[in-house]
Amino acid sequence: MTSPAMTAHIRIRELTFDYGGDRPAVDALSFDIAKGEFIGLLGPSGCGKSTTLRMFAGLLAPTSGQIVINGEDIVARPPWERNMGLVFQSYALFPHMTVAQNVAFGLRLRKVGKAETASRVAEALRAVRLDNFGSRRPAELSGGQQQRVAIARAIVIQPEILLLDEPLSNLDARLRDEMRFEIRDIQTRTGITTLFVTHDQQEALTMCDRIAVMNGGRLEQIGTPVAVYDQAATPFVANFIGRANSVPATLSHLSGAPQLRLEGQWLPAPRAEDLPVGVTDGTRVSAMVRPHAIRLAKPDGGLTARVVRRVFVGSVVEVELQLADNHTLIAELRPDSDGAALAEPGAEVAISWRPTDMRIFAA
Numbered sequence: 001m002t003s004p005a006m007t008a009h010i011r012i013r014e015l016t017f018d019y020g021g022d023r024p025a026v027d028a029l030s031f032d033i034a035k036g037e038f039i040g041l042l043g044p045s046g047c048g049k050s051t052t053l054r055m056f057a058g059l060l061a062p063t064s065g066q067i068v069i070n071g072e073d074i075v076a077r078p079p080w081e082r083n084m085g086l087v088f089q090s091y092a093l094f095p096h097m098t099v100a101q102n103v104a105f106g107l108r109l110r111k112v113g114k115a116e117t118a119s120r121v122a123e124a125l126r127a128v129r130l131d132n133f134g135s136r137r138p139a140e141l142s143g144g145q146q147q148r149v150a151i152a153r154a155i156v157i158q159p160e161i162l163l164l165d166e167p168l169s170n171l172d173a174r175l176r177d178e179m180r181f182e183i184r185d186i187q188t189r190t191g192i193t194t195l196f197v198t199h200d201q202q203e204a205l206t207m208c209d210r211i212a213v214m215n216g217g218r219l220e221q222i223g224t225p226v227a228v229y230d231q232a233a234t235p236f237v238a239n240f241i242g243r244a245n246s247v248p249a250t251l252s253h254l255s256g257a258p259q260l261r262l263e264g265q266w267l268p269a270p271r272a273e274d275l276p277v278g279v280t281d282g283t284r285v286s287a288m289v290r291p292h293a294i295r296l297a298k299p300d301g302g303l304t305a306r307v308v309r310r311v312f313v314g315s316v317v318e319v320e321l322q323l324a325d326n327h328t329l330i331a332e333l334r335p336d337s338d339g340a341a342l343a344e345p346g347a348e349v350a351i352s353w354r355p356t357d358m359r360i361f362a363a
């Protein structure tokens with residue numbers, strides 16, 4: 001009884017939705033979510049995040065597949081029998097109602113009594129730190145406050161699952177940063193299993209327990225923020241989460257210490273167990289390295305590059321480097337480092353990185 005599948009709060013199995021386009025908007029999505037987890041659905045616009053959330057909420061019926069909650073497939077249940085709180089990008093507050101009336105809306109639908117409604121509304125407003133705002137109208141609130149009312153309205157029904165669809169994208173940058181922590185705090189205090197849709201990798205990295213990275217309707221990878229950043233499973237994930245340089249290379253010496261042939265130079269490759277399955281000597285691969293992992297030094301007979309540009313961006317210096325085959329790399333260096341000092345535009349520099357800072361993907 002201890003397998004992960006048995007302890008999962010939610011199991012998504014082969015979940016598919018087809019609007020009738022070239023390919024399904026959501027394509028055979030499968031993963032598990034534990035009770036109380038804060039899961040990010042991350043991917044570019046159009047990758048199927050909102051469609052997935054709408055199937056959860058019961059606003060769309062899946063073309064095929066299952067959403068199993070506490071062991072029961074709920075796809076045939078109507079929205080009002082799902083016990084889910086939903087928050088959209090547009091807060092969708094009723095402008096003619098007060099904050100308290102907005103928050104009470106779901107309770108009225110559920111025919112909750114007056115006294116209980118009042119205490120639960122007060123509790124929900126306290127949770128989002130809007131205790132004294134019950135009698136205001138939405139127009140009298142800032143964007144961040146309106147967003148918190150929308151969250152209060154979703155959590156007041158004591159949902160088993162909270163669904164958030166790009167809830168921060170209408171806020172200005174400063175407020176968005178604050179609200180990240182507010183939302184995460186509210187979720188941690190209430191312990192509600194949460195699906196959080198975003199196209200913003202920073203939001204996903206800073207807020208989520210695990211991130212499901214989607215691309216073209218499919219799941220590319222699911223893992224903790226550290227795992228999807230450091231151990232990207234696919235080139236898409238490596239490039240979507242953080243910045244990544246990709247350089248074509250050839251694998252060799254796989255029976256001994258794996259080597260990588262790059263620009264006529266031999267470099268040590270990652271350990272054999274970190275290489276893609278099925279590679280052999282001579283396999284063409286793509287070597288991915290993060291900008292902050294690249295080190296610069298005086299030319300030493302190893303891999304060299306020419307400095308194209310050096311830009312000071314505050315906490316780091318960004319250096320654009322050109323390899324002999326015209327491939328471009330971006331390095332991020334500490335402004336006070338020796339490497340940054342060497343990076344005079346036009347200069348020839350040695351570049352290196354640790355084998356463990358490199359991901360190898362089949363080309």
Ligand SMILES: Nc1ncnc2c1ncn2[C@@H]1O[C@H](COP(=O)(O)OP(=O)(O)O)[C@@H](O)[C@H]1O
Nearest residue numbers: 019021025043044045046047048049050051052
């Ligand atoms: N009502 C619709 N009719 C037809 N196609 C749609 C509809 N809604 C979304 N799509 C398409 O489905 C894909 C996924 O959309 P969506 O789930 O909204 O993506 P995301 O939320 O990740 O931006 C996109 O290609 C989009 O154009």
Ligand SMILES: [Mg+2]
Nearest residue numbers: 046049050051
């Ligand atoms: Mg969307």
